[in-house]
Structures are given as C-alpha cells and as structure tokens.
Amino acid sequence: MAARDGSKDGDDSILEPLCFPEQSADDESSAPSAPSLQHRPSTELLVCLFCSEFEQKDVLLKHLLLQHKLVIADVKLIADLPKYMLYWKGRFLEQPVTDFCSVIKTNSTGPVEKQEDYFLLCDVLPEDRILRENLQQRRLEEVLEQQQKERDDSSFHRLCMFCSDEFSGNRSSLLNHMAREHSFSIGLPDNIVYCNDFLDTLQSKLDNLQCLYCERNLQR
Template sequence: MDFMKSERAKESFGPLIFEENRCDLLQNVDTRCLLCEDEFNLQISLPMFLAHIFDVHNIVIEDVQNIANLHDYIRYWQQKFKNTTIEQIIPSITFDSTNQKYFLMSNLLKEDKELRHKLKLEYALKVQEYERNDKSFIRFCLMCKLCYEGSRQGYLEHLSVQHNLQLGNPQNLVFVDELINTIESKMSNLQCIYCERIFTDRHVLKEHMRKKLHKRINPENEEYDRFYIVNYLEPNKSWKTILKEDDRYAISREANADEEYSDWNEKEDQIICLFCKAKETDINVICLHMEAEHGFSFTDITKDLDFFQKVKLINYIRKQIHENRCSYCQLKFETFVDLEKHLTGENHYKIPHLKTFDQPEFYFPTYENDAFLYLIDDVEDN
C-alpha cells in the first residue's frame, strides 16, 4: 500500500529523475540528507538522492534542476531543520484521501526564493570571473576562418571590430561559450539572429544581416536573457523591468551602443551620401555615387582605418556637412550651395588628419543617424 501511495504521489508531483536538465553546479562531494545521516554524491547520484528524500522523508524539491548550487542549498536547510522542525517552515500538501503529507520546497516560500536567487547570482558571478580571467580560450571565428586564441573578451572584440557582430558589452556577458554556441547554431541553420528569418544560403543571410543592421541579437527574445549578468541582479527581474524602475542601467545602455537596437523596415532603409542629399538603399550604389560625383572612394580612403575609426569619420563628416563646414579644412560657409562649390573647387572631398576625427565625441552618431554608419565591414567573410 505504501508503495502504491508513493507511486501515485510521484505521478502527481512529476518526474524525480533529471537526465538532461541537470543542476548547473553539482559539486563532486558527499552531501548529507536534509533530515538524516545518509550521504549522497549529487554529481553521480542525484536521482537516488531525490528518491530518498521523497520516499523516506516525504520531501519534494520543486524545480531542482534550476537550483544553481544544490549542495549549498541542502546545507542551508540542514542547518535550519536542526533548530526548527520542517513542519514549522515548509508548507505541506496532503495527498488524496490518505492524509499523507508531502513537504514542498519551492520558491513560493520567501526564504526559499531568496536562497535560490542568492545561489544563482553567486554561481553566475563565479562563472563570469572565470571567463574573464581564462586566457586559454580557443575558437574559430563565427564570420571568418580565423582560429582565435586568447581571452573571450578578445574574441568578442574581434567579432565587433572586424565584423561588426555585436553580442553585447563583454563586461555584462556570462556563459559566453553557450552564447556563442547559440549564435553559431542559428547561423548554421541559416537563421538571422535578430529577426530570426530563415534564408536560402549563407551568402543571402550574410547580406541580409549586414544591410538590415541585424548583426546583433534581438533584445525581445528572452532566450538570450541568461547570458547577461544584469538579469541576475534581482529575483524575477529582467533588464527591461529594471530599466523601467530607475535610470541606473539606462546610463550603461547609453554608454554601450551595442545594446541599442532598431527594427528597420526593409522598404524604408536609406543610406545618405556623406557629402550631398543623394539617397540609396544599397551601400554599394551609394559608394559608387560618392566615387563618381565627389571623387571619394570610401573603401580605398579608409582601408587603413579600423571599424571604430570609420564610424568616427562618418560622424565627423556628417557633423561638418550639417553645419555647412568643410570636413577637410573646417572652413565654414553661409549656405550648403557655397560649401558644395568650395568642396568641388578645392578638391576637399577627402579626409583630414586622423587626430581631427579620431575623438571619443564622434563615436556615437548624432547627425543624420542613418544606416550608413553600420553597414561598413572591414573584413568580408571568407
């Protein structure tokens, strides 16, 4: 009869054995039971431990697979149950008409919820610290044939600088390997990581992501939330909730343009010439226009600049032209027509000395913020 009741209870509470969704951190040490002296190695005998506390002590730990450090979780409650009985702390559930009580340990109990969050945050911080200090990271680039060796931050900077692939501020990332695996899997399946559309081949996917500013993750997709430490700071609060509450993190977002997202309409995307009002929807066409009309070959002129210097140059030129000022000699004019005459007559459709525009103030777009800023790639995919 006891066996039948136990089996019926198991059916009600769900499976007790977890094969794929194991706890993130199962220490390879013996852990004593919550209420008795029996010990279990959670790394190799978690199902046995769960069956023991269920059959012997009528205890069910809800969502055990999501507890970041089960060893410390159990030790915490061991100490609590030494001074206070489990009946006084943990709510019980009576099963059917048998009057058999089962104690459900879940985040419905405030103390349990706070403990789970504390362990989860501590674990995420430990992983982040390891990822920051580890210099033995080796991985092929997602966009080219480079086999990168060094730190994860260096790898992310390579993706950002060389390919304009923005995965977020490295200081805010955690579980980086899993994040890269996720991005790689989507791209291998020819799926855009931003709009998640499926394409016919890799070349079409690459062009779509480049032209439509989709070389970044979709912030609306909660699948990515676990990879950003800001989502671990407070229980059940994502970055969206925190941003609505105060502006502490809004400053951080503003300071890191890779966390800003725009949902561009494909029919409305237009790229404006750096020196006149001409507009095109194709970056190659606008570059040909600048070369033919202004003698300004963007590719050749900026071949020795890195991505960030190109962004600064574009913002600098935008600002100067917006103010009717020559971007080469800084001479100011009353009208745009006068400026055009000067640029053509003096052949000043060229870039000034690097120090003139390679300034922090020109990194963030403030003048005519169009797609041109982000459609320039230093390195084409091989």
C-alpha cells in the same frame, strides 16, 4: 536573467539562476564529442536532508519524495542546490520539518489510516526565500567576476569555427572576426561569459550537424 512568472504578496519573484543547462544522457549519447561544462556538473552527488544518502539530483529528489514525503518547490530556480541542501539538512537537525514546510494531507476525505502527510519546502517561507536569493546573488557575483577576468584575459587562443584563421590575445578579436567575416554574431565580446565553454558547445553542435536555431540534427 529572466524573472519567474508570478509573485507572492506583491514581492519580486525569484529570478532564474545564471547557469548552463545540464546535459542529459541522450545528449551525451548523440554527441559524444560534446564538451562537459564544469561549472555545475549534472553528476554531482547531493546529500539527503534526512539521512546519509548521497545521490545525483533527480534520484535524490525521487528519494526525498518516496522515502521522506518531501517536495522541494522550483528546484530549477535554485542557483546552488548543493549549498541549499546542506543548509536545510542542518536546520532540520535543529527543528522539526513541520516548522518549515507546508503540510499537504493526501486522501483527506478518506479513512484516517489511508491519509498521508507530505511536506512542501518552498519560498513561501521567508527563510527559504532569503536563502534562495542569497545563493542567487552569490552566483551572480561569481559570474560577474568571471566575466571581468575574461575581459582582461590576454591568453585566449582559438581557431575560427568557419575558417583556418587563428586568434590569440583577447577573445574580442575572434568574436569580431566571426561577426564581420562570417556574419555570425553571438553578441558583444564584453557581454559574453564562459566564452570558451560557449564556443565549445557551438563547435560541438556544428561538428554534429545540429542546427543552432532549432537544435534539430541534420542528416550527413
């Protein structure tokens, strides 16, 4: 996990969440065989904080800005956005948005009729900061639990990505084989989490002649 640059009043900064990068539409079209990661699907619908609208993340964030004049800061650092949205939807039903958000007035030096108030929801608010930290802690606990399950799992079964050897039992047999026989190491087996998803992603990139280092697509 990497810390976000900067801090407020000497406090530790919010850490980046443990999650897979979302797959864009361009990625899906260029690599149709790429597996979809199930942990945080990019197509998941989120509820609006003010109305009954349900949309995908990017569409909903645009909706919040244009229709409700609200911006959520550092969205990418929120470990569980659906739970974050549900929490604040409930709080906004209890108290006005101005109790929680910084108010930004546009065109402040212009005529009053052309001025607009926008609202910024961010971790400057202690309640928001605590919520983000709690969601991140829960996500970390989920990842550590999954990691331990995979360490103890004896049902792993997979072919080597570079030869026809087949491995069953613990994932370490395959990972150690690739490191030893093919000089391809993805790290210590005990440190890997969501191993099958990770290997599926690597296999997809290799099948599509995509460099694992720079992600450039090579011509066939």
